[in-house]
Amino acid sequence: MPPTGPPANPAARHPTGRPTARDVAKLAGVSQSTVSLVHAGKWPGRVSERTVRAVNEASAALGYRPNQAARQLRLGATRTVLLVVPALSNPFFGALHTGAAEAAARRDFSVVVFPSPVEAGTERAPFASPFAAAHTALDGVLASSMAYESLAELLTTTGPGPGLPLVMLDSEPGTGPPTVNADVAAGMHALTTHLLDLGHRNFGRLVPTIDTWTFAARENAHRAALDGVSGTRGTTARTRFTVHDAAVAALALLDAADPPTALVCDDDVLAAGAYKAARTRGLRIPEDISVTGFDDLLIATVVEPELTTVRLPAHRIGATGMSALLDLLDGHRPDDASLAGELVVRASTAPPPPAA
Amino acid sequence: MPPTGPPANPAARHPTGRPTARDVAKLAGVSQSTVSLVHAGKWPGRVSERTVRAVNEASAALGYRPNQAARQLRLGATRTVLLVVPALSNPFFGALHTGAAEAAARRDFSVVVFPSPVEAGTERAPFASPFAAAHTALDGVLASSMAYESLAELLTTTGPGPGLPLVMLDSEPGTGPPTVNADVAAGMHALTTHLLDLGHRNFGRLVPTIDTWTFAARENAHRAALDGVSGTRGTTARTRFTVHDAAVAALALLDAADPPTALVCDDDVLAAGAYKAARTRGLRIPEDISVTGFDDLLIATVVEPELTTVRLPAHRIGATGMSALLDLLDGHRPDDASLAGELVVRASTAPPPPAA
């Protein structure tokens, strides 16, 4: 029993200042367990409709919302997953996040995003305290576009620890966790075939210095498509993931003795750099040189002429990946998934110039 | 005392399967409270160094990580704040998020992002369960680019409830919560002055149909700058926030009887639409018509010629806003802040054509 009587200010009883299930119970004239049952929707056959109504009215009157921390502590689960992406500033990951968050919401989960310090490409300073997001206790992790080893290290050294259920997106299949990918190989195959059909044989490749599965897959698919055709050749230029650096790299390609008639870029951002290089050298797209991108971001239709590229289903990758992770949490190991991309032919590709 | 002895599987004792402070205590041969003290860094003067070492070793050996749910329940605070943005697919908000998350991490807070269903502009389907993010209990809210009333409604109807500490970004000052803004008025003033100095008098305005403070402020600042100069006139076209719609709207402006010599667009995305319209009408930028943007997104340097625009400090808005919110949580009401933008003159502006 309290030695000095109940405190005068009821809010002082709760650190959060918010009403609790006990307050609701008191107002409704029932026990706290009954309130809990009603709120969880587990009352049918256990609590009378009359009581249910009383509880609901009391809850509404007090503006009651269950304390998630208490709920999580009791349940041992948080219904929260972490999404690790290289950079939120890239619209591809914005769309991926949206898809993931929507799929999560449908199953009553929430997602915390974490732009990874593994930093696929951009040289940004990592967070002061990486994985601060892990304040939020986590039920699982969805990680995009990074090597499993880097992620595993990240999780163990600074993160919520190893052993959390994990699904990888846009990452190499067969390395451990289930994966959900875009079928970049099929996309690149279609793109390269499109250029071959137009008559191109001499290719320039703009690839980022980022060493991840997705870019390796693009490279391999491009090479494989070329292998089947005689008389093809290709030169590759590596570049950091910016428009400016890509332009510099493309310039080197264009200045070669036997310059390519098509610039195949591993991303729309790099293609924008290729556009700048072509313009610098006075080359018209597509009359003098064809250029292709990958991803189909906003800039693909902003550049002039509009860019032939491969549309990657970022939103669907996020949604499918989240579903896979939640299945995993439910104890079903999901199959690896590969979602079709789509070749989008616009105005940046044409037959090579006759004189070339 | 347990009636049937301790369970055989230690993991079964904890729903999370993770070691607890009790496990650490047992291994280190101390009490659980001592473990807690050591972990919180509150041991100096209370626990011997020898014991501290033992606790740290035991923690490391078990891979102990404190259970956040328990911590939050006990403390009544979550060290987590919600960031509400219109859309993560817009790079502006990606950068803003990064700034906010970094500032939060520095003070040991984490941030949950929530793309608002209030949807300033894009017609995207709202989440199945708006504010599912509120699973994570919240200490405060940082909301960007929306009206206070919409947000308040959102918080009360589907969210964590009213009364949470709140700071608004890129929103109207003086409506209640503290605000952190870009000084868009100064930016637009500098931009308009730049065009006036070049000799422009007939302006076309491309403004989004989004009804928020930031666009109203841009409009007002533009008008105010024009008011001081005789012989100026302006026509405004409203458009949805896409390149395509902006192009259509710009076309209408260009087809007027007395067409403008400068197209002042409220965002770089709209400016990209203006570029398309100019090209459609065979107008060269900047020789025949000047075009300006706002924000300085990636596309500003991707378009050709590169776009004269106003750079908004998205990252700093996020960081400053987060600091303000954390100050608020500490009990200090922060001052409203207005961060300077910067006029970036590139190649899309020039004097009006002489014959015009």
Next chain:
DNA sequence: CTGAAAGCGCTTACAG
């Protein structure tokens, strides 16, 4: 310098 105890707000067997 260290430990036993209370309690944050829930959920869920268990009794009745």
Next chain:
DNA sequence: CTGAAAGCGCTTACAG
């Protein structure tokens, strides 16, 4: 149909 009780894993006075 309803309630009393245990316990999730912490933090923090309070004793000693």
